[in-house]
Amino acid sequence: RSGQYTMNHDHSKKIPDGASFDRSGSQDSLDELSMEDYWKELENIHETRGNNHEEGVALVVKEPDEGELEEEWLKEAGLSNLFGESSGDSQESMVFLSTLTRTQRAAVEKRVETVTQTLRKKNKHHQIPDVRDIFRLQNDSKGKVCDGSEPSTVRTSENKNETHDGTKGPKFNLGTDEQKSPLEVMPPSDTDINLEIPFAEQAANLKDSSVGNMCKGGGGDTLLPNFRLPKDKTGTTKIGDLAPQDMKKVYSLALIELTALYDILGTEFKQQKAVKIKTKDSGLFGVPLSILLEQDQKKVPGTKIPLIFQKLIAQIEETTLETEGLLRIPGVATRVKTLCQELEAKFYEGTFNWENVKQHDAASLLKLFIRELPQPLLTVEYLKAFQDVQNLPTRKQQLQALNLLVILLPEANRDTLKVLLEFLQRVIDHRDKNKMTLKNVAMVMAPNLFTFHGFGSKTIEQSEFVMAAGTANVMRFMIQYQKLLWTIPKFIVNQVRKQNTERQKKEKKDKAMKKLLKKMAYDREKHEKQEKTPNDTDVPQGVIRVQAPHLSKVSMAIQLTEELKAGDIVARFLSQKSGNVQTLNKEEVFLYEIGGNIGERCLDDDTYMKDLYQLNPNAEWVIKPKQS
Numbered sequence: 254r255s256g257q258y259t260m261n262h263d264h265s266k267k268i269p270d271g272a273s274f275d276r277s278g279s280q281d282s283l284d285e286l287s288m289e290d291y292w293k294e295l296e297n298i299h300e301t302r303g304n305n306h307e308e309g310v311a312l313v314v315k316e317p318d319e320g321e322l323e324e325e326w327l328k329e330a331g332l333s334n335l336f337g338e339s340s341g342d343s344q345e346s347m348v349f350l351s352t353l354t355r356t357q358r359a360a361v362e363k364r365v366e367t368v369t370q371t372l373r374k375k376n377k378h379h380q381i382p383d384v385r386d387i388f389r390l391q392n393d394s395k396g397k398v399c400d401g402s403e404p405s406t407v408r409t410s411e412n413k414n415e416t417h418d419g420t421k422g423p424k425f426n427l428g429t430d431e432q433k434s435p436l437e438v439m440p441p442s443d444t445d446i447n448l449e450i451p452f453a454e455q456a457a458n459l460k461d462s463s464v465g466n467m468c469k470g471g472g473g474d475t476l477l478p479n480f481r482l483p484k485d486k487t488g489t490t491k492i493g494d495l496a497p498q499d500m501k502k503v504y505s506l507a508l509i510e511l512t513a514l515y516d517i518l519g520t521e522f523k524q525q526k527a528v529k530i531k532t533k534d535s536g537l538f539g540v541p542l543s544i545l546l547e548q549d550q551k552k553v554p555g556t557k558i559p560l561i562f563q564k565l566i567a568q569i570e571e572t573t574l575e576t577e578g579l580l581r582i583p584g585v586a587t588r589v590k591t592l593c594q595e596l597e598a599k600f601y602e603g604t605f606n607w608e609n610v611k612q613h614d615a616a617s618l619l620k621l622f623i624r625e626l627p628q629p630l631l632t633v634e635y636l637k638a639f640q641d642v643q644n645l646p647t648r649k650q651q652l653q654a655l656n657l658l659v660i661l662l663p664e665a666n667r668d669t670l671k672v673l674l675e676f677l678q679r680v681i682d683h684r685d686k687n688k689m690t691l692k693n694v695a696m697v698m699a700p701n702l703f704t705f706h707g708f709g710s711k712t713i714e715q716s717e718f719v720m721a722a723g724t725a726n727v728m729r730f731m732i733q734y735q736k737l738l739w740t741i742p743k744f745i746v747n748q749v750r751k752q753n754t755e756r757q758k759k760e761k762k763d764k765a766m767k768k769l770l771k772k773m774a775y776d777r778e779k780h781e782k783q784e785k786t787p788n789d790t791d792v793p794q795g796v797i798r799v800q801a802p803h804l805s806k807v808s809m810a811i812q813l814t815e816e817l818k819a820g821d822i823v824a825r826f827l828s829q830k831s832g833n834v835q836t837l838n839k840e841e842v843f844l845y846e847i848g849g850n851i852g853e854r855c856l857d858d859d860t861y862m863k864d865l866y867q868l869n870p871n872a873e874w875v876i877k878p879k880q881s
Contacts, residue, residue: 320371488860496852584614643723820858
């Protein structure tokens, strides 16, 4: 079965005055959220559509057959060889599974079980492994968290009296913040986001200790908790800091973790599947992001954000961000339509006259660009999951889910979303003049990101209201906490390290895999050399050798001290200037951790090198410019 949704879904119906609605479905009490901006924006969108569309583009969203979703999920998670014809070849998956947490493993088991049953029903003549067999191999390590420590439930109860400064004590001593009830009573001004313990494990512990409703609250700007990340001595890892082969692992782990989190919280996590539709293969509006970027990279090599998107933002900012009602007041619909056509014809030729574009028109064009994408900026797969974030019990869990969802977005979508959110924050920074608070901006932008080609066109007004308020809240979250959302949680980076280590161990034993694993040969030789001769390597204990091929001083032995940070090492190299080498600024070069148990990782300046060295003693250390 496939339901056909067209773009011309009628959103013009207004909520009647004084309508009573059931607020239970939405996170915040909506009394303070004036929804007026939201409905007005929907009206404007409807009006523009009326003017702007000769023909509604149809997007087909396929209703999956039984087991199909789960099969797709296992493929996405990189575990398709646990079932079907290739189920014999699951060495790699076994390594992967051995690094999963309890809750992550349960999420995988649940999906394998469904697929297995479906395959049995269809009576496919595949070798169908029993779920219990797949996981029996791991049973000796059952219940271990990704770093091999005790299960978090045990750990947290033992660590009740640990300090919270993260200096000494067990590795996971931050884990107690979800457990202690006094913290629930504290005002939400200082709320740490724990990135060391997997989110689903935290949720399971929270459930066990039946402490539930943390940080629910009204909808004013001021009431969003001041979430922050505690400093991590081994450095915070941002999206973009890791090499592609490790990012692939991060993606799989994020998908499994998000699913485990939704499972624990009793929310259904369903990826939607879009059937390919015919889309324009050139132009500006209504063109897939990937095609736009292909066009643009011919003009500006290496660009990651569509040029038209960058230009529209620059155009809005050029006037001034202090204009009252910016983003809320629409441009004149007929003029926007004409501009749109002119841009299509002249933008790439460079003959378009930007002086004619009024600021409100540019804002309308920016929103139009987002809405016209043939697949939503938040993707067909995850749009519903983004919307469902509003149904999670606590604010902290909503933030954790958003963090994982951002990691799951394709790179082009994620980069464009980031530029958009940063721009929206700059608009909000001028709220004293432009009267656009976080709440107002979220209200106006939510319909542009979330109402997509009539997804779920059967909504009745009541649920539409709840959904409207909910998506506006998710929008607020994305703007308010954007800095946190682009962080890769430490527990995921640790799991990647563990996978790499396990994989290297296997390589050593299994010479037959050599061809496949040539990529890792370099790491392995180094690893073996250090194991054979622990004491007579060329670098003494507690000293690391740092290479800097791009700088005048190309190599230095650095003595590790408790306080030495990555930024200090970069500064030390940059201070050694000599005449003939081009000077690079502090902002242009970074220290990288390469090899050992990670592919490559760009270090933030505040990384304590001694702590990181203990985590990855076999790494090489190189200073170089960040790859764009």
